[in-house]
Amino acid sequence: MTSNLNGAPLSTHVPGHDADTSIMLDGFKITTRKLPILKAGPIEEMNKKLGISPPEMIFGDNFMRIEYLQSGWKIDFNAFDALDRVDKTGNAMLKVSYSKEWQQNRSKQFEDIKEVVKPFDWSYSTDYKGTATSSSLSFEPSTKPIPLALLKRPDPILFFDDVMLYEDELADNGIAMLSCKIRVMPARLLLLCRFFMRLDDVVFRIRDTRVYVEFATAEVIREYTAREEKFEVVRKALAETREDVPALMRDPNRLTDLLPIVEKSLERLVLK
């Protein structure tokens, strides 16, 4: 029985969170899985394996996958692998805006409480670019960009999904979220895995991984773009828009242009 949970229910399935959807096209199979956040047991397990405590909302069962059936090559996007790339040492650790003030007052009162519990990058910033099968086929650096013109054409969308991998409210100091979107058209697909983070009064980060597949040539292009800007700079820019600033601060689509690129890479792989 569930004695270690003292009666907490085993089955917490909520309707409307039904598992897998997929589509097959030109030898490619695209699968997405959407389930509720993890329960206490799996969270503890993940905590042990990762060595850091997972985000508050951890969709550990979810994933998005692109497979090339002929060779078995695939690329996966999931929360565990993304979190495994979060800094676990505390070297890249941010502090909330009022931390200095708080620590000064605190250290006067409690000299004995010095230890920071399990330091790690609690903003869950990740440079995750997906988990690709390690075979002879691997991504090579490239200069060929994703063909935007082809993606701007209003081709019919045969398959679309939006999958949340994790989200954390940073203890009400902002937001960190990692999510994936995919759209499959008759001749190509685009996947966007986006990490968005706002630490109030400190910093904004957007880290995008785009995977583009041209079915006819089985060509895969992967592009990674990291953007970052100080909170105050963004706030000032938004103040001039006369729009709903709090809403804009939650919308990475509206923020990308305000955050300069700090890192960019392009890779390419042909599967046949």
Place this chain on the structure above:
Amino acid sequence: MSSGGSDLDKAIQQLRACRPIPENQVRELCYKARELLIEEGNVVGVDAPVTICGDIHGQFHDLMELFRVGGDVPDTNYLFMGDFVDRGFYSLESFLLLLCLKVRYPDRITLIRGNHESRQITTVYGFYDECLRKYGSANVWRYCCEVFDYLALGALVTGTATNLEPSEAPFADPSSQASMPGLDQDIEIETLNSNGEIMFRFARNGEVSQPSQAASAPSSSPLVDTPSRTGPSGTGATSSSNGSRGNDGGAVLCVHGGLSPLIDTIDKIRLLDRKQEVPHEGAMCDLLWSDPDEIDGWGLSPRGAGFLFGADIVKCFNHKNDLSLIARAHQLVMEGFKEMFDSTIVTVWSAPNYCYRCGNVAAILELGEDGSNAGFVRRANGDAGRKQNSVLMERGERGREGPGRRYRVFEAAPQDSRGMPAKKPVADYFL
């Protein structure tokens, strides 16, 4: 609008239909609520039976589901542990309804403050924007914030029963009945689903094994020396009469977040000046923000602000203050509730499918009334001993038995789709 009058009942009716009440009525309601709340201490005394609820976060339809599952006000005595607003789409209706019920039935509902009942937090996380959208000005938000400053910081539940009166309900899974303790045993925990069916039953000292985390709970910290004290728990008062142990489940402290290194007795909470915006540091801030964690003693959150506290801290605090349990909210748990540290602290979470996408269930905690003393509520007191745990067993003391706990678990209400994120994502030509 006169309290207890038909105007108030009309407002309740309107809010139950999820329709906001006019601004002038909100002003009057908030004024009345403040008059009422100012009379309450920082730690409100509540007699069992009581139903304890965690975060609501503006999920109005789920609050209605909570009342359906737990019973209506005033039939059920409720204690809400804060975070009424932000995140959800109906913070305004949810908070005003709870406030109306408080003014209408002050002795049947207790509201304590969460970290979201704050000017600063509500301007970032939705409540401010919602007020602006629904009234065209920030007046209503301002009235509500003034009420926030008067909300109590905690509650102390006394007169609880050690053993649950078993629910006369069918088992959700009839085949599981055989493995559950029979009715001849003392019931410590029962978990019911939203149909009132029994999902789980746990006998005190019964054959169902103790929580596994009990074995791993740290027990290294020495106990502070506790003076013998026999007055009402939390008061520090003494009296010589103790009475029989009977079915007394001990006192339960309810706070939104948790403990503070500045607070070692409940009396110290009583001495705080609470009528202010939630400060960024200090005891009041800690009570609303801190979290229990699997650590020894106190720790600093890696975020650079905020405290974490371990099992030894909870056990010492409970021992010193003659508590059998701390109930708190503040953290999302998939199962709706989570007991930690040998059941000396529990997190209760009452917002199902949080933010309309987490897929979690919610729970409320019912504590029964100790009727064994013919209506005389014998307060918990120092001599009765402690919860069984290794720290105290080493001292050769008897464990205090905690209150019998009935958890009702429920799922998100089917809601109207206004403003809800679509279940099926809308395809878009993102780049």
